[in-house]
């Protein structure tokens with residue numbers, strides 16, 4: 097089985113569920129939206145971003161809306177390691193519709209403990225922390241070895257500014273070490289977002305380790321489904337592991353539900369489709385991330 101990016105023929109349960117349906121409409125039905133990667137110069141653009149966030153998810157806390165609106169329209173942000181705001185590379189952040197969808201999935205699954213690989217400026221972190229707000233004793237863990245060196249602690253500053261009251265832990269380490277340590281501590285999570293290094297083997301390893309931390313019924317989300325490495329890795333996972341695809345409207349993301357523990361025979365192996373060539377420039381980017389491939393490569397190119 098190969099994962100197709102177009103999901104328009106799939107059942108769309110968010111339209112049938114009265115609670116989230118009010119704010120979770122598929123992107124095509126939302127009318128024109130402001131391009132989040134445009135240069136930010138005018139007040140009307142700022143209002144556009146705020147409205148876009150509220151339209152995408154009306155359950156957000158007001159402080160979260162304020163902070164996210166500021167983050168998405170900012171050209172520079174202050175970090176723990178910077179005296180002045182640092183110019184942002186806008187490519188690594190998740191888009192509003194993706195953050196809104198993750199937030200809705202976490203809320204509708206009553207997630208209490210979430211984890212993400214890839215912290216950077218903290219866009220996904222803020223969306224995820226907001227979803228944990230209503231839960232008692234909730235925890236969010238973010239793993240990133242480069243938070244201070246590459247991202248100036250900007251993500252840490254945004255988490256401080258949100259002051260969500262949710263317990264937050266940042267692990268300054270490569271995902272292989274951080275996830276292995278969490279496994280040793282017998283930690284469990286019910287939502288994991290994989291958005292770290294995007295090479296095929298890194299995605300497989302991040303998933304393999306994350307899957308040990310995930311409770312059955314828990315969800316794992318993969319970013320950047322436009323990349324052949326991520327699509328090939330997820331093709332392997334979907335064809336071989338105990339999981340099912342969770343329908344949701346964001347093409348650039350895949351969400352899987354863990355359906356059980358791994359009980360496969362030691363000889364088990366299902367073939368899977370491998371996409372594309374190893375030449376990064378030949379990959380066909382999806383509409384949501386059309387540019388900056390070289391910069392993206394530089395950011396993700398560091399190996400653990």
Ligand SMILES: C[S@@+](CC[C@H](N)C(=O)[O-])C[C@H]1O[C@@H](n2cnc3c(N)ncnc32)[C@H](O)[C@@H]1O
Nearest residue numbers: 188189190214216219220242270271292293400
């Ligand atoms: C696309 S960015 C994450 C963006 C973030 N999720 C957001 O929405 O703002 C990818 C991140 O993965 C981190 N990263 C790269 N290799 C990693 C590794 N081996 N383990 C953990 N994080 C890694 C990078 O430092 C970078 O911050």
